[in-house]
Amino acid sequence: MYKVILISTFLSSLLLAEGFEYKGNIGFENAYINHDIAGKRDKQNAFRLELELKQKVDDGQFVFNGKAIFDKDDKERRYVDANDLYYKYNFENSDLLIGRNTRFWGAMEFYNHTDNFNTKDTLDDPFDYDSKIGAWNIAYTHYFDNSEFAVIAKVHEEKQKVQDVQSVNNFFPPIYSDNLETQSGRDRPTLYLKYSGSGEETQIDYSLIYQNGYDEQRYLAPVQRELRQHAYIVNKLMGYATLVDGETIYKTELAYTKSDDSKVSDYSQISLGVEHTLYGVWDKADLGLLAEYYRYDAKDSNKLGAKDFGNLFADDVTLGFRLSLNDGADSDVLGGIAIDRDNHEKILFVEYNTRLYDTYKLGLSYQHLSPETGSIFQELDRAVVEFGYYF
Amino acid sequence: MKKILLSTLLTASTVMALSNMEIAEKSDKVTDGFESSIAQTEMILVNASNQKSIRQLEMKTLEGEDGDKTISTFLTPADVKGTKTLGHEHLDRDDDQWLYLPALKRVKRIASRNKSGSFMGSEFSYEDIGNQNYKKYTYDEKVEEVDLNGVKCYKGSRIPKDKNSGYTKQISWVAQDTFLLQQVEYYDRKSELLKTATFSDYKQIDGVWRVGKIEMKNHQNDKSTILIWKEDKVKAGLTDKEFNKRVLKQ
Numbered sequence: 001m002y003k004v005i006l007i008s009t010f011l012s013s014l015l016l017a018e019g020f021e022y023k024g025n026i027g028f029e030n031a032y033i034n035h036d037i038a039g040k041r042d043k044q045n046a047f048r049l050e051l052e053l054k055q056k057v058d059d060g061q062f063v064f065n066g067k068a069i070f071d072k073d074d075k076e077r078r079y080v081d082a083n084d085l086y087y088k089y090n091f092e093n094s095d096l097l098i099g100r101n102t103r104f105w106g107a108m109e110f111y112n113h114t115d116n117f118n119t120k121d122t123l124d125d126p127f128d129y130d131s132k133i134g135a136w137n138i139a140y141t142h143y144f145d146n147s148e149f150a151v152i153a154k155v156h157e158e159k160q161k162v163q164d165v166q167s168v169n170n171f172f173p174p175i176y177s178d179n180l181e182t183q184s185g186r187d188r189p190t191l192y193l194k195y196s197g198s199g200e201e202t203q204i205d206y207s208l209i210y211q212n213g214y215d216e217q218r219y220l221a222p223v224q225r226e227l228r229q230h231a232y233i234v235n236k237l238m239g240y241a242t243l244v245d246g247e248t249i250y251k252t253e254l255a256y257t258k259s260d261d262s263k264v265s266d267y268s269q270i271s272l273g274v275e276h277t278l279y280g281v282w283d284k285a286d287l288g289l290l291a292e293y294y295r296y297d298a299k300d301s302n303k304l305g306a307k308d309f310g311n312l313f314a315d316d317v318t319l320g321f322r323l324s325l326n327d328g329a330d331s332d333v334l335g336g337i338a339i340d341r342d343n344h345e346k347i348l349f350v351e352y353n354t355r356l357y358d359t360y361k362l363g364l365s366y367q368h369l370s371p372e373t374g375s376i377f378q379e380l381d382r383a384v385v386e387f388g389y390y391f
Numbered sequence: 392m393k394k395i396l397l398s399t400l401l402t403a404s405t406v407m408a409l410s411n412m413e414i415a416e417k418s419d420k421v422t423d424g425f426e427s428s429i430a431q432t433e434m435i436l437v438n439a440s441n442q443k444s445i446r447q448l449e450m451k452t453l454e455g456e457d458g459d460k461t462i463s464t465f466l467t468p469a470d471v472k473g474t475k476t477l478g479h480e481h482l483d484r485d486d487d488q489w490l491y492l493p494a495l496k497r498v499k500r501i502a503s504r505n506k507s508g509s510f511m512g513s514e515f516s517y518e519d520i521g522n523q524n525y526k527k528y529t530y531d532e533k534v535e536e537v538d539l540n541g542v543k544c545y546k547g548s549r550i551p552k553d554k555n556s557g558y559t560k561q562i563s564w565v566a567q568d569t570f571l572l573q574q575v576e577y578y579d580r581k582s583e584l585l586k587t588a589t590f591s592d593y594k595q596i597d598g599v600w601r602v603g604k605i606e607m608k609n610h611q612n613d614k615s616t617i618l619i620w621k622e623d624k625v626k627a628g629l630t631d632k633e634f635n636k637r638v639l640k641q
Contacts (some may be wrong), residue, residue, distance in 0.1 A: 023472045023473065061641075102496060104495050104496045104497040143637050145635075148636075148637065198500075198636065203485065203487060203500065242499070244485075244502050247502055248502070249501075249502060277505070280508070280557075283612070286505065326512055327512050328436045328438065328444045328512040330512055358445070361470050390470040
């Protein structure tokens with residue numbers, strides 16, 4: 001209820017003000033899922049609304065960015081949330097942000113293990129790693145000529161809700177509860193120190209991050225008659241970089257995590273990626289070829305590791321392509337194969353996005369999950385149609 | 392006496408005649424000196440069936456000795472509203488380019504070698520939109536004096552130095568009185584005529600000549616794009632700070 005009051009108050013204040021910016025979209029998604037998993041639905045239909053409002057006030061800016069989802073069948077997946085609800089004041093060489101927001105950290109295209117500031121919105125889509133829950137935080141960033149330094153304090157840990165038990169996107173037993181257990185309370189701040197820069201002569205961007213506080217991944221353990229997520233404290237050092245050399249982009253993400261929880265192993269993560277673009281392969285179309293590798297290594301095999309956290313990127317390769325048609329509708333096709341060497345499955349995927357009549361967007365996608373012996377998944381085909389009106 | 396007069400006239404004529412490169416330099420200079428600019432532009436994409444599609448973007452530019460800095464913000468279509476590109480141009484190496492995707496809040500460094508790629512799905516390529524510094528070309532010695540739609544022009548040929556250019560040759564028409572560019576023909580890598588750009592609606596703003604409209608006609612696919620400057624402010628007081636990666640997220 002507090003969310004509704006907070007959002008309503010904020011929206012009312014914006015509507016009364018002059019000269020604010022807005023944008024958004026409203027649309028639907030229809031997914032058809034072919035599977036033999038007992039008790040799971042074979043479709044997922046939902047309406048979506050996304051709305052962003054910005055209001056400049058002197059050297060500052062109020063930002064609201066919210067989404068509403070109404071799933072036809074899944075009652076859990078009917079919700080309204082504000083990913084962004086913050087005020088940012090711009091000083092001469094720095095800025096101060098107070099409120100709730102999402103951030104992106106990383107260099108890879110398909111999966112970013114350094115993108116761990118926000119809790120993922122698994123209620124929306126557990127396989128869309130860009131779908132996140134806003135985090136309450138205070139952030140001060142100082143800007144230099146070619147670099148920046150940020151001190152960020154996240155002040156609250158968000159719960160992670162999941163889709164209902166009939167959804168193929170719910171992998172938890174029915175006793176799962178979104179009540180969150182924490183090592184030192186949900187309001188224990190998580191501190192991030194982040195330094196980012198760009199090369200003067202070389203086309204390189206890089207970031208280094210130190211984190212002290214709650215890890216993004218959480219383990220499951222029973223509490224009373226419920227299965228709950230447990231958030232634990234870590235010291236983490238992360239880095240990511242992008243280097244452009246001609247038509248080729250090299251990418252990497254690295255992280256080392258020292259756990260403060262005796263049940264969780266210290267672990268390291270590494271991602272390596274390369275993207276090469278062939279321009280004008282057909283008319284104005286460009287073809288990007290992508291290859292990425294992700295690895296997660298637990299230092300103590302007797303403690304909790306990647307599988308215990310449901311981390312699917314322990315030893316994975318993704319090979320893909322992006323065909324940008326460069327037409328008036330900005331049409332593109334993204335496709336490829338993700339090979340999970342650790343969990344023994346392959347996922348074939350292809351998606352097509354285009355714009356219609358300047359204000360509508362159409363997205364078509366298809367996935368085929370092909371598990372091998374030893375996989376935790378079952379065979380599944382998924383075809384999705386998304387259509388939206390943008391304003 | 393006749394010989395002396397003829398000789399004097401020939402000498403004067405040689406001194407007065409401008410080389411192709413000098414014409415290009417003068418043409419470049421008449422549009423220089425804007426220091427920084429903020430422009431609201433409209434891009435009309437016309438397909439072979441004459442169907443139109445409109446894009447709007449704000450373009451900020453900072454003039455620089457070694458290349459301009461630009462930041463473009465997409466205002467329409469609505470699904471890409473807020474998408475920004477930041478470019479730092481260099482004459483001696485690949486440009487620096489970043490793309491900001493607002494839906495993901497992601498700043499991506501992107502490859503800038505794609506000179507011939509389409510800009511926003513239009514008939515303009517990235518190199519057409521970028522700074523047209525005269526030092527980027529080598530010039531044919533031959534200069535013709537021709538009439539183009541009633542305007543007396545210098546017609547000359549130039550070749551891009553950049554090996555990643557999508558063109559093997561460009562032929563330009565420059566007005567003799569103002570040195571303003573009137574038309575350019577672009578020849579593709581097969582040396583066939585690809586596009587013609589027509590420059591019009593020039594106006595002087597704060598003493599600087601600014602183009603008001605460019606129509607780019609693609610002869611190979613019958614599509615065209617019209618780029619119109621709806622508002623244009625020069626000497627806008629922008630500094631390096633407005634072209635830092637920081638502004639992408641604002």
